[in-house]
Amino acid sequence: MDTDLIRQQTKGCADKIFLNSAGSSLVPQSVTEKMLAYLQMEAIDGGYALAARFENEIKEFYVQAAILLNCAPENIAYTASSTDAYARAITAVDFKAGDVILTTDDDYISNQLSFLSLKERLGISIVRAKNLANGDLDLDFFEKLMIRHRPKLVAITHMPTNSGLVQPVEEVGRICRKYDVLYLLDACQSVGQRIVDVQKIGCDFLTATGRKFVRGPRGTGILYVSDKILDMQLVPLIFDMQGAEWTGDDSYKLAGTAKRFEFWECSPAAKIGLAEALKYINGLGIKNIDQYNNELMQYFRKALEKVDGLELHDQGTLLSNILTFTTKNRPLQDTAQLLKDHQVYFSMSFRDFARIDFNKKNLDGVIRFSPHYFNTIQELEKTIDILNY
Structure with a gap:
């Protein structure tokens, strides 16, 4: 896939790091x-x-x-x-x-x-x-x-x-x-x-x-x-x-x-x-999208595991493009505000959204990232730098 062309055809990519496709993604210009x-x-x-x-x-x-x-x-x-x-x-x-x-x-x-x-x-x-x-x-x-x-x-x-x-x-x-x-x-x-x-x-x-x-x-x-x-x-x-x-x-x-x-x-x-x-x-071909997304998320998860104070909460042998985490070194709302200040788009999930799962994990809320095939490794690296701030 030509990621540069895809991003040109997705106007919302130009001024933000958009990591909320699990919520409501950016539509192609067409x-x-x-x-x-x-x-x-x-x-x-x-x-x-x-x-x-x-x-x-x-x-x-x-x-x-x-x-x-x-x-x-x-x-x-x-x-x-x-x-x-x-x-x-x-x-x-x-x-x-x-x-x-x-x-x-x-x-x-x-x-x-x-x-x-x-x-x-x-x-x-x-x-x-x-x-x-x-x-x-x-x-x-x-x-x-x-x-x-x-x-x-x-x-x-x-x-x-x-x-x-x-x-x-x-x-x-x-x-x-x-x-x-x-x-x-x-x-x-x-x-x-x-x-x-x-x-x-x-x-x-x-x-x-x-x-x-x-x-x-x-x-x-x-x-x-x-x-x-x-x-x-x-x-x-x-x-x-x-x-x-x-x-x-x-x-x-x-x-x-x-x-x-x-x-x-x-x-x-x-x-x-x-x-x-x-x-x-x-x-584009869903096989190509699948492969790109899988590689993108493998990189992102491994990189986020190294961020001090960040804890990932996704379980299972197979993992999707949805990634959830909390932060120990600062309140979660402060982390959310930090991301907003740097134009990183994301969602938050709370206990009422998934009572059984969150009760088992003893979580009240998480930040959710959901990249997609118009995102790049460079954007994810920048997001990691922000979280390391």
Whole structure:
């Protein structure tokens, strides 16, 4: 990859060290230009007429998302966010009182709240698989829980928002197929950062967002729906004329593709922007991005281990582009202010974001860095110098 060219095509790189792609990344200039151009035309032509003219450009979203995830365009639905996609997927499962969701201690806060809502409303049970001492998911125990509880759904997060852990999603997929259990994967932090292949993973649903490592606009999301789910005629609790045809006063026919999980109304400008962001990734090649990110983070973690008073808190055999730490030589808020003073962009995660994980680590909060392929070793070196100040 030509990092210099990528940075030229990313205007936000010029005046800061941006290490917050796990929050909301910097979009390529082509994404901004396409969205602005569309909105300017929409102001003149009106929403309906322009959307009809740009039908092919809007459809490109499905093509590019399918290329990135290794599936067919018919398996892709457009949503307003990863959480929106997650809600549509989880409400398609016909839960009854006593059904079990098998998840982990490292699931995303909004997903855990969804489980708690279903528990309160429908009387389901939540079973959380434990981790090994090194932070990895205990797959042997996970399979034992599968046998013991026969869950209605397995729901895990590929890369938690609050740590660098990478879950063994392909191994989980094999276990789910072995026992014929539905598998929902939250990949909001992994899509665009590393290779995510739904065929190898074997998930039934996968959710992702545009604003993070995909480098797309906010207010956009992706939902992958497997052929198995489509053949089962599963559909979200609420759907509209995008998801079904009204065939009679009291009858309807579901859309044959993942579009049954979409709502008709959306922002075409945002959809075109997300399509362009996906096309940008596919043009660079996700394998190249994966390799660059892996090398970048190996350097960064080793260098940060040498910073006096800094303690890394990421566990697991495999680690992502999310890196969390605290500082012993100064209050964490003072470290955060130091980074802000030097135009280093980052996020902070707090106990309420990941109660189970942070309770085990005895942490109230951490600083989170999340570099991406437009970042350079030189930027990371400068960040280390700042932390050594």
